[in-house]
Amino acid sequence: xxxxxxxxxxEAEGKAKELFEGPLKEMQxxxxxxxxxxxxVVQAYLGMAxxxxxxxxxxxxxxxxxxxxxxxNKCNYCVCAHTMLGKQAGLSEEETIAARKGxxxxxxxxxxxxxxxxxxxxxxxxxxxxxxxxxNAGYTDGHIAEVVANYALSTFTNYFNxxxxxxxxVPAAPxx
Numbered sequence: 250x251x252x253x254x255x256x257x258x259x260e261a262e263g264k265a266k267e268l269f270e271g272p273l274k275e276m277q278x279x280x281x282x283x284x285x286x287x288x289x290v291v292q293a294y295l296g297m298a299x300x301x302x303x304x305x306x307x308x309x310x311x312x313x314x315x316x317x318x319x320x321x322n323k324c325n326y327c328v329c330a331h332t333m334l335g336k337q338a339g340l341s342e343e344e345t346i347a348a349r350k351g352x353x354x355x356x357x358x359x360x361x362x363x364x365x366x367x368x369x370x371x372x373x374x375x376x377x378x379x380x381x382x383x384x385n386a387g388y389t390d391g392h393i394a395e396v397v398a399n400y401a402l403s404t405f406t407n408y409f410n411x412x413x414x415x416x417x418x419v420p421a422a423p424x425x
Contacts, residue, residue, distance in 0.1 A: 253413045256285035264288035268295075280326060280406065283413040290409075297402050304395045308338040310361055313348045314399040317362045320349035321369045324407035325422075326415045332422040346423055360386030361396070368400050 258269035258277045265285040272295050273281050284290045301311065312335035319327035332345045344353060351366045353359040364383040367375050383393065409415075 251279065251283055251413055251416055253283045253286055255279070255282045257282065261285060265291070268292070278330070279415050279418045280330070280410060280413075283415055284409065294402075294405070297398070297405075301395060301398055301402065304398075305389070305391045306395045306399065309335070309340055310358070311399055312338045312340060312345075313353070313358050313361050314365045314396060315403050316345055316348035317351050317365045318369060318400055318403035319407055320425075321366060322404065322407040322411075324410050326410040326417050326419075327403065327407050329417050329422045330419045333419050342423060346425065349422075349425060357386050357388075360388070364388075364393075365396055365400055368397065373397070 256265055258266075258273075261269050265288050268285065268288055268291050269277060269281075273291070281291060281294075284294060302308070306314075312331055315327065315331040316335055319331055328349060332342075335345045335348065336342065340348065344355075344358070347353045348358070348362055351359075351362040353362055360383055364375070364379060367379045371379075380393065383396075384390075388396075
């Protein structure tokens with residue numbers, strides 16, 4: 250059960266109401282109902298996610314990062330949500346499971362998951378070898394910067410869900 254007040258869209262007021270009637274109109278899920286306790290938090294999420302959606306990484310690639318990091322951080326809510334979103338972005342169910350393990354068959358996506366997990370395991374202190382392997386998979390320094398930003402966004406939502414104990418209101422992810 251959620252540990253923060255759940256702001257129902259129909260009962261929201263002020264800026265939270267504006268957000269639920271605007272950018273969150275199609276995404277009235279529990280993570281945002283918790284974040285709406287502070288509209289600034291929702292806006293921070295939307296701003297970062299919106300900017301990254303216009304970056305070099307494809308939606309599919311971003312979902313690989315979210316799945317790998319969500320699993321590494323043991324965020325059930327994010328794993329479930331990004332399994333659903335990953336499928337919408339073109340990942341198969343098998344690929345969503347493989348992304349969570351960092352074991353994708355596609356070499357480029359595998360390098361992406363491996364790099365995101367290296368960021369996680371090494372707290373950002375990746376080696377020259379980690380960077381070289383990622384670049385050798387066809388990624389650029391711009392991609393590296395975006396992986397770091399996507400990692401930060403994933404950690405933000407993972408930790409928010411840990412604090413809130415957000416009730417899962419999206420389809421369950423397959424077990425590993």
